[in-house]
Amino acid sequence: MTGAGPGTVVEEAGRAVDAWSRERQPELVAVRRHLHAHPELGFAEHETTAFLEQRLTAAGLQPRRLKSGTGLVCDVGADEQDGGPVVVLRADIDGLPLADLKDVPYASTREGLCHACGHDVHTTVLLGVALALAALPDVPGTVRCVFQPAEEQVPGGGLLVLDEGVLDGASRAFALHCDPSLEVGKVGLRTGAITAACDRVEVTLTGPGGHTARPQLTVDLMHALGRVITEVPGLLSRVVDPRSAVSLVWGSVSSGVAPNAIPQSGTLRGTLRVLDRSVWSEAEELVRRLVTEVAATSGAGVEIEYVRGVPPVVNDPRSVALLRSAALETVGTEGVALSPQSMGGEDFGWFAEALPIALARLGTHGSGSPLDLHRGTFDVDERAIGVGVRLLSRAALHALAADAELPAGASGW
Helix, strand or coil, X not given: CCCCCHHHHHHHHHHHHHHHHHHCHHHHHHHHHHHHHCCCCCCCCHHHXXXXXXXXXXXXXXXXXXXXXXXXXXXXXXXXXXXXXXXEEEEECCCECCCCCCCCCCCCCCCCCECCCCHHHHHHHHHHHHHHHHCCCCCCCEEEEEEECCCCCCCCHHHHHHHCCCCCCCCEEEEEXXXXXXXXXXXXXXXXXXXXXXXXXXXXXXXXXXXXXXXXHCCCHHHHHHHHXXXXXXXXXXXXXXXXXXXXXXXXXXXXXXXXXXXXXXXXXXXXXXXXXXXXXXXXXXXXXHHHHHHHCCCCEEEEEEXXXXXXXXXXXXXXXXXXXXXHXXXXXXXXXXXXXXXXXXXXXXXXXXXXXXXXXXXXXXXXXXXXXXXXXXXXXXXXXXHHHHHHHHXXXXXXXXXXXXXXXXXXX
16 A cells, blocks of 8 residues: 555555454454453453453554553554654443343353443454554554543543543544444434533532421421422523533432431432533532522531533534544445434543544444343344444544644644
8 A cells, every 4th residue: 555645545444444354253243242241340440451452462562551550552553753643542441330131142240240331342343443453554644542441430531541641642533332222234423512421419408307297496308308309400401501401310319217207417419411511611610509509598508519520522523524434435325324412421522622532323233122221131233343343443544644634743623
């Protein structure tokens, strides 16, 4: 491919990746099943990291561990110091604290743990991309593969990647996520916000307690809790732009033990989600103010723990265009779909603090009813793995060709 134009290089490399992925499909499936059978929680992915490290090293690559001790960074292609563009591809490697409920040979061997969000697929895809690109005679730049730990935690391992400087010098980053609502062979794309910010909120109200026969002599804590539960989400929707899609939903309420005793304390736990990044930056202050104002009318004491979780994933238009080119070459026009916005959180959003990003949805539904994410029954049609390898490889190649025209050190924004 030496001496060929950028378009020819991308086209020839894409065909080579196609051939590689078809030939290695059984090996890729075996990798995915190994990972599925051996899930590990965030920042405890030691066996997963070692497994990936061995595979990458055997291919002549030089992966390095993140400072957390789990997760890897591995560059493929030209040396970054040669001055060529650097494009980042990211996969998350952690599992979930859920029991695997499937009756399959590759079911989780770890009690209470499973890959119920498709991270085993994401990881296998990125490993396949690294190995496929490493087999090419020439890559027109550097593809930085980031095997990120702890996506399921708050604020997530993506922030660690950012703080460690892994993204320095890169022009843009791509990732994909399994989507069981899409048939295998389809790719979902969207410009702008595709997932929401997600923060954790915990509110504790306190009072002197008392008898339910005489609520006027004390703080009726249950009534105060009920008002915070119902009024704060409604008030929040009236102080921000409704187009930001802010949502505060309580998931846990705990207070009291006796039906005739007003308790002294009660706790609410929930999540705040929002698609607009600017509203996300104001959300904590708004929630604290509204909870305090509502609770104050009852006389209850208020303690608020607000944990900033992950920002929204806002897809950069230019990066989505590059993904679309890759998707059209991978699955054709009929295989490209408009992905709906999701109020789920995804810590890939942290990468946007440093560079333009784009997240694609990878169709994983085969036959039968779709199996939703974060359930112990979740599984995928493994043909999606090859689609993912071809999609991300081509996205990286297209981005390298496009970003080679940018000034040195410039991002693709």
